[in-house]
Structure formats: C-alpha cells, structure tokens
Amino acid sequence: MGSxxxxxxxQLPNVTKSYRTALTITGIVTLIATYHYxxxxxxxxxxxxxxxxxxxxxxxxxxxxxxxxxxxxxxxLLTVPLLLIELILVMKLPQEETVSLSWKLGLxxxxxxxxxxxxxxxxxxxxxxxxxxxxxxxFCYVVxxxxxxxxxxxxxxxxxxxxxxxxxxxxxxxxxxxxYPFVYMVKSVGLAGPAATMYEQVGYSIADVxxxxxFGVLIWAIASExxxxxxxxxxxxx
Amino acid sequence: MGSxxxxxxxQLPNVTKSYRTALTITGIVTLIATYHYxxxxxxxxxxxxxxxxxxxxxxxxxxxxxxxxxxxxxxxLLTVPLLLIELILVMKLPQEETVSLSWKLGLxxxxxxxxxxxxxxxxxxxxxxxxxxxxxxxFCYVVxxxxxxxxxxxxxxxxxxxxxxxxxxxxxxxxxxxxYPFVYMVKSVGLAGPAATMYEQVGYSIADVxxxxxFGVLIWAIASExxxxxxxxxxxxx
Numbered sequence: 001m002g003s004x005x006x007x008x009x010x011q012l013p014n015v016t017k018s019y020r021t022a023l024t025i026t027g028i029v030t031l032i033a034t035y036h037y038x039x040x041x042x043x044x045x046x047x048x049x050x051x052x053x054x055x056x057x058x059x060x061x062x063x064x065x066x067x068x069x070x071x072x073x074x075x076x077l078l079t080v081p082l083l084l085i086e087l088i089l090v091m092k093l094p095q096e097e098t099v100s101l102s103w104k105l106g107l108x109x110x111x112x113x114x115x116x117x118x119x120x121x122x123x124x125x126x127x128x129x130x131x132x133x134x135x136x137x138x139f140c141y142v143v144x145x146x147x148x149x150x151x152x153x154x155x156x157x158x159x160x161x162x163x164x165x166x167x168x169x170x171x172x173x174x175x176x177x178x179x180y181p182f183v184y185m186v187k188s189v190g191l192a193g194p195a196a197t198m199y200e201q202v203g204y205s206i207a208d209v210x211x212x213x214x215f216g217v218l219i220w221a222i223a224s225e226x227x228x229x230x231x232x233x234x235x236x237x238x
Numbered sequence: 239m240g241s242x243x244x245x246x247x248x249q250l251p252n253v254t255k256s257y258r259t260a261l262t263i264t265g266i267v268t269l270i271a272t273y274h275y276x277x278x279x280x281x282x283x284x285x286x287x288x289x290x291x292x293x294x295x296x297x298x299x300x301x302x303x304x305x306x307x308x309x310x311x312x313x314x315l316l317t318v319p320l321l322l323i324e325l326i327l328v329m330k331l332p333q334e335e336t337v338s339l340s341w342k343l344g345l346x347x348x349x350x351x352x353x354x355x356x357x358x359x360x361x362x363x364x365x366x367x368x369x370x371x372x373x374x375x376x377f378c379y380v381v382x383x384x385x386x387x388x389x390x391x392x393x394x395x396x397x398x399x400x401x402x403x404x405x406x407x408x409x410x411x412x413x414x415x416x417x418y419p420f421v422y423m424v425k426s427v428g429l430a431g432p433a434a435t436m437y438e439q440v441g442y443s444i445a446d447v448x449x450x451x452x453f454g455v456l457i458w459a460i461a462s463e464x465x466x467x468x469x470x471x472x473x474x475x476x
Binding site for chain 2: 003050
C-alpha cells in the first residue's frame, strides 16, 4: 500500500494537469490504508502470543488485549468516498456532474461503512444480519450507479486503450466491492473462533489490496493513456 | 537496499520520460525489501538472546519467539514480479508485447514464490523436495524466457554500450536467480540446526542484494545510456 502511494505520487509529473488531482487522491487512499494496516498489524500482534512449540507447530493463545477491528472501519470511512472521487475525477466529466456525483456517491458510501460497523462488533447473529441489510441499501445504490455510469462513460473515452482500461476499472470495482459483504457474512453464517477471524482478516485484506492498490494502478493507467492522447492531439494541426 | 531506493529516485530527472516508470519501480522493489529486512532483523533479534559470555565467546539461546521467515516470501511475492516488470519496461518493447510479457512473467514468478513457501516451513525433507520441484516449474519458465528474450533484445539495443549492459543484466539475472533454489536446498539435504539456518539467511540475503540492488543499478545504467542515445538522436538532422 505504501509503495503504491509512492508510485502514484512519483508519476504526477508524467500526467497532464487535469489528472493530477485524481492521482494525488489515489496515493492518499493507499497512504491512509498503510497507516491503518500498521495499526491493525500492531493490534493483532498484541492480541496473540506464542504459548509453546510442539515439533514444527507453534501454539498461539490470546493475551487478553482485544484485537481492534475498528481501524478498518475508520479507514473505510475515509478511503471509500475518496476512492469514488478519484474514479469520478479521472473520468473528466463536466464540472457540475463531477461535483454532484462526488457528493452523492461519497455520502452514500460513508453511510454504507457507518451502517456496517454496529453489526461487525456484534456476536448476536440476527443483529449482525440486521445491520448487514441496512448497509446493503447504500451499497447497491453505489455499485449500481458505478456499473451504469462507467458503462456509458466507456464509449466516450478518447482512445480504444482508454476505453478498455475504463471497462477494466468497472469490472474490478464491481468484483472487489462485492467481496466485502461476503467476507462480512463469514461470521454471520455462524462460523466462529480463530479460524473465522483469520478468514475474515485475510478476505478483507485481499479485497482492500484489489480495491485500493490494484484499482489505483488502473486509475494511473487511465490518466496516463488519456494524457498521452491529449498531448498528441495538441500537436496535430486540428 | 534503502540507499539504493534513494539513488534510483534521485536519478529520475536524469532519464527520459520513457524510462521513469522502470526506474520508479526499481526503487519500489528495494523499498519493499528495506521494509521486510527491518521486519526480518527484528524477528531475528526477538528469537535469540545472549545467554552467557565465556571468554570471548557469546552463547546464544532461543527465546521461544519464532523467527518468522515468512517475511521473505511476502517480500518476494511483491518484488519478484515487479523486478521482472522493471526489466521489461527498460527494454522498451512495443506496448502490446510489454503488457503480455508483464502478465505472463509476473504471474509465473508469483506462482513460483507461492509454491516455494509450503516447503520452506516444513521439517519433513520429502515434503520440502516436493514443493521445491513444483516451484521449479515456473522458475524454469521465467529464467528460460528471460535468457532467450534478453539474448534477442541485446542485438536491438541502440548502442554498443546499451547492448553490453543488457547482456550483463541477462547474466546477473540467471546467476542471481539460480542462487535461490540452491540456498533452499541447504535444509533439504538434511543440514539442520542453527548453522543451517544461518547459512540459509546469509545465502538469501546475498542473493537479494544481487537480484534487487545490483540488478537495479544495471537497470538504471541501461535507462541512462538509452536516454543519452535518444537525446543525442533528437539533435541530429534526421
């Protein structure tokens, strides 16, 4: 995540001015994630300790310090609206549409994260499902808006390469976003204990790398391709 | 490793735009390695403690905390595909070939690292050999593709200096890559205990410095030489 941030920011001079804000935000998203993953790493290390070694196998026990999954939700509350804004900015829509889409998708996605948290910290399965369902309302709105909006935008891109990158960003968005509600369900379907916690953490981590770093590389590739097209366009007689 | 990163990034303005992404990634590889070597260093320090001093000799014993060699594999999972991509980028092949080679070699090398890990954490020798053999399949594919591809590419370089640097990169790649499977075998041939662990760590560390920092310097030299040739070419009447 941290390396992705540096990559995006070092690429700033290589794209035209119109795409620099999008690329700056792309790097901020992975920077915020880097910070929270350090917090999550430390919280995880403090929650478990190696109790004994039996042959090649280590036995791990709880230290009593809680593993704080709240860091993820604080991270998402900040990064998910920013992720949507970086995508909207790289599309280079008319200014009015950019502002209105940023507000609508930004607020809906923050609401989605906020509604997910009360369920995440619950052990009562029916309460978990209740908040999951509430959170899915803004989730469906955002994913549907993106899927439709990006499909329209694909045809308006300035080159076939840009169009195919926007199309890849569209599929990656839908795929990576849909991972989260399924990972959330790991505990809602009654799985419990250390294995469930481990699957949940591995699942969220993979989804985060896809939705932030890999998605960011696509945003950079779109910005880079569109910059090249615009620059070569300026050199033509028309 | 950290110093190499700073060197590569400070050299960014000295190469032409076409080679900046390659040089950015070269610095990211050594940055990711720096991070993991700090983790490896800390894990090593926590796993051993000085028990007593007897004349000039220190006696070291295990603290019970495991030495976590997993950091190397996480490092390789990220850096090995990136290393291959930096090499492909500095070759400046047609865009389609760049994308297809990056995917093929990137995925094959990630698979190679992933298949090595289950064997590395095993004490059963036959299981170690099983995973070593599986991991050698993508290894051979990558090394063979590089050796052949770089041989062809050497003749297409814009100057004799660039051609001899690409040829050096080719030998360094094959030589440093072939170190890893031999170091892996230190424990597979039945060596065990502190000495085997020490040889393994020293071997991997030397191979890493060659494959990342020294290799990176070659990438920089190629980018630098080709930039100079391209810039002087622009000044010629044709």
